[in-house]
Amino acid sequence: MKKALTGCLVIFASLNLWAHGGPERIIIEPEIQGKLNSGKIVYKFDLFDDQAHKAVKDQDLVDSHTKKLHLIAYDTSLHEFNHVHPVFNGSNWEAELDLPVNGNYFIWAQGELADGTEFSSSVKAQIQGGLEEIPTAPLGDVRKALADGTVVEVASGKVQAGKMIMLDFTVSRQDGTPADITPYLGAFAHVIAVSPDGTRLIHVHPMKGRAPNTGMLHATFPTAGDYRVWIQLNDKGELKTLPLSISVAK
Known part of the structure; x- marks a missing residue:
């Protein structure tokens, strides 16, 4: 389901059934069904x-935020994260993923049909065959993150399940120099939020804020709990992925 706001796109999704006839029109069918x-x-x-x-091929899709297809993968602990862009090789889709930790991962494909x-x-x-599986645990409310010298901080304020909220966030640098934000995939930033059980995903493209190096995030968190929130943006031409978490009240 998509809900459009002025200058901001919000995509809500929940885990679909894994076979034809499920509630989703587009079904992912992995080449390898086992581990x-x-x-x-x-x-x-x-x-x-x-x-x-x-089957859906390359010509059946149009560009969505500069790419034909977006693939998002994360583990059940909500610590491991991939956001990549598959290509069609003539017979199926393929993408490089980095999955170092054992356990279950959720994999989402997002795009737009012609x-x-x-x-x-x-x-x-x-x-x-990888690192020991990370146990699931409450993430808490952690609204500041650092990645390679870039700092993102989301404003405080109560977030309630089922209600649209607007949260401001700021981007700075650890060394005190101003951040140099340039568009990432056609947007000021990409924000991906995942419910505590991993089954609900929110993909938001926030608006640029009024002040330099600030953004405005609109979203509705459907259920209560600690959501993992990954903010992705370009600072001086380098992609930064910053993991935060937001506690959502009932």
């Missing part, structure tokens, strides 16, 4: 249009 080995892998999959009853339909579909993958 995957850990590390840097080439993840191959098909996309199936359950309404048109055909008829204007946007989709956000998911499967699970089980990883073996």
Whole structure:
């Protein structure tokens, strides 16, 4: 489901069934159905249009934020994270993923069909042979993060489940010099928030704030709990991914 706001796009998604006939129109069908080995892998999959009853190829999609397809992967502890852009190799889709930790991962494919339909579909993958699985635990309310010298801080304020909120955030540098924010995939930043159980994903493109190096995040968190929030942006041409967490009240 998509909800458009002025200058801001919010995509809400929940885990779909894993077979044709599920609630999602576009279904992900991984090439390997069993366990995957850990590390840097080439993840191959098909996309199936359950309404048109055909495979989805490169020509069936239009660019969405400068890419035909976005693939988001994270583990159940909400510590490991990938946001990559698959390519169609003539027979199926493929993307490089870095999955170092054992356990279950959620994998989402997001894009837009040529008829204007946007989709956000998911499967699970089980990883073996890597680092010990990270146990799930409450993340708490941690609204400041540092990545390679870039600092992002989200404003304080109560967030309540099911209610639209607007949160300001600032971008700075650890050394005190001003950040130099340039668009990332056609937006000021990309924000991906995931529910505590991993089954709900919010993908937001925040608006640029009134003050330099600030942004405004609009979102509705559907359930209570500690959400993992990854903010991705370009600072001086370098992509930074900053993990925070926001506690959502009932």
